[in-house]
Amino acid sequence: MRRVVHAVGVPLLLAIAACAGAPPNPNPRANDSLVAVSIDLPRYMGRWYVIGNIPYLGDQDYVGTYVQWALRSDGKIMDAFVGRRYGFDQPVTGSFFIDTIVPSTRNGEWRVCFSWLACVTRLTLYVDESYQYTIVGLPDKSLGWIMARDTQVSDEMYAALLLRLAALGFDVSRFRRVPQQLDQIGKPAFQSPGKPE
Incomplete structure (x- = not known):
């Protein structure tokens, strides 16, 4: 894998800042707190x-995306977000972060810092008993991710x-599937990557 860091940090921060302008969430449980x-x-x-997400500026043109988490000796988490921008014929690029587990949250709440200036809170909202599927989201429900151990779901x-996300109060109409294979x-319902600039 080429260890090229793409500029996802700034676009992500801009996307998060723009969440105030996101369309109103029509879900009747939109204002319910997430745990x-x-x-x-x-x-x-x-x-x-x-597998699916609410697309934001930092990852909307990516295919084959995945996260790789590794526990460090100090209890923090190495967090790599990687994928191929614009298509499967493009090089693998990624962004790398150090996440901190928020105390007294049973390991389910992490602080993800993009720089010393900005961090966001990310919640693990569901994981199945076999640890094959998980749902992750931001507390305000502006962004969410469906992830799996396998590329095919x-x-x-x-x-x-998606039904679980709806029950949690997310606007599931905003979710799009992420292509993990060329034929997708x-x-x-799948995101369409843009073209190289």
């Missing part, structure tokens, strides 16, 4: 493929995970 679930941290580490499973590009 992080308890997670077994060693089991939660490793690679998670991004059935339509039925994806729909079930252009399919309905």
